[in-house]
Amino acid sequence: MKRNSDQPIKITEVSLRDGSHVVKHQFTEAQVKSVTKALDDAGMHYIEVSHGDGLGGSTLQYGKSLVDEMKLIEAAVEEAKQATVAVLLIPGIGTVHELKQANSLGAGLVRVATHVTEADVSAQHIEYARKLGMETFGFLMMAHSAPVEKLVEQAKLMESYGAQGVYITDSAGALLPHEVRERVRALRNSLQVEVGFHAHNNLSLAVANTLAAIEEGATRIDGSVRCLGAGAGNTQTEALIAVLNRLGIDVGIDLYKIMDLAEEVVGPILPGSQEIRKGSLAMGYAGVYSSFLLHAERAAKRFNLDSRDILLELGKRKAVGGQEDMILDVAAELAQRKVEM
């Protein structure tokens, strides 16, 4: 495989952040320590530790964490001998105060995340992170829902604020390989800084999409061991490293150690299997947030509809988090349309 970049590939393990959703934010310090220690020993580059919705996410709205994320960050920093501990910050949920605290505890990299059309809200957070001396990246969520030109425009904004790279974040696991290629290629052609890719496996394409991204020149890649992440989980780290080894792309991470920790360290934490099930598949197919699933099922019952038709319509309308109210309106409209047919 020819890569459209000669920069080394850097992997960020997100199971201790994206996986926080899966365990309903109940990670313990002991779990964070054991996972971090094993990942660090395997040579993982970055280990992200935060509430699932980023710093400050521990609220009634997003789900209360069992343990203060600052304690978890501290625990991870303690165990990470060579890896850098990373954090996620979604402006509006977290603030620069939490970022400063996380950095003072040893977090060395931050991803500042916004909806794909709202990069402008990341300006002060990116600037602040750079001032702190942190490695600073932008993270454009629900990247499938915007046209490529919009994605490029928004990524360039983040670059202009000082981001050292911008991730294409396929939050709903909705992108197909050719769509990933198109997006990475467009950013590679427009940005001076690095391009990253964060996948979800809802359509069973996370590893393949990640390979497509790497081929097109993405150098910042996310994985989660045992797919421990929201929806159907992310790019399964151990499968990714195996495939990269097969391709002769050495990222300096020990495959056997990753396979072993997947079984022995992460396995016992998994509340259940991370298969692709009805809900996660519907999410990837419709291109919507998982928080819509339950609402759509309720609305479907009320209006005698199939919840997937509601999700598809929400996907078409590019509904975003916080627009759960729209679901009843959409359901009412679909029910009306059915009567008229």
Add this chain to the structure above:
Amino acid sequence: MKRNSDQPIKITEVSLRDGSHVVKHQFTEAQVKSVTKALDDAGMHYIEVSHGDGLGGSTLQYGKSLVDEMKLIEAAVEEAKQATVAVLLIPGIGTVHELKQANSLGAGLVRVATHVTEADVSAQHIEYARKLGMETFGFLMMAHSAPVEKLVEQAKLMESYGAQGVYITDSAGALLPHEVRERVRALRNSLQVEVGFHAHNNLSLAVANTLAAIEEGATRIDGSVRCLGAGAGNTQTEALIAVLNRLGIDVGIDLYKIMDLAEEVVGPILPGSQEIRKGSLAMGYAGVYSSFLLHAERAAKRFNLDSRDILLELGKRKAVGGQEDMILDVAAELAQRKVEM
């Protein structure tokens, strides 16, 4: 996506055959009936029913079936209103007698399977199946382990015997997307008959490999609902149909019905989740049969080695089923090499 074929795509659901391995050949008539009925109602084209190792596989060596496969075939035929019931035949395990019986019970399609380098043993079975008036396909197993020219040569043999198409069978789930493309393209350029593709998900690439195959012109595709197949399972049918819908490729199978039966009909049969675990990943990485795993672990213990190093060496030597004896020799050699280093 542009397909290199204008023929319609035909899907074969293999959960009631490849999935037989997962349930240790304990399928009941009631299970086969309920799964077949639901698949048939969703519009599935072909439903394969046989012992995991094909007709006649119910032996001490390959695992005894709970219910005679002829009874299971009969049960499936009874429920299949529009779908064709298919069978798998591995010459040497099954014979033309079982094929004749299966056909007399209503099985309309057979895949005659051989190791990728041994197509010649399929001649009389393919000819016999054609005489019976069955749709007849060749199925070249462990296709990753032969050079492309060898694969082409063997597929042409099957075509010369009368096969109406030849499947590239990635038994170990070891192929990468570009390797699938190369193989499908070569067969499309060399055969007059259809090209098929059967994936396993051990490297998390089954859906992506299947897409690559379809793009290159494969028209016969295998899937298993909930990944109910050997190793990490096959191309997850419900994810594949969702992706094909997204690509605008209508194969006439109802996605919602497949999603529902995955949850309600196949779900209760699953003995556990079909995640990618240490064993299945090692199998895909090394490119070996799953029957080697246990032997390699035993040999690893005896010679104080990592079982994965043994599997990798076996993969390099292209060890095939029945060569389990080779495992101890390989382990002894590796141990010796370690001493010398």
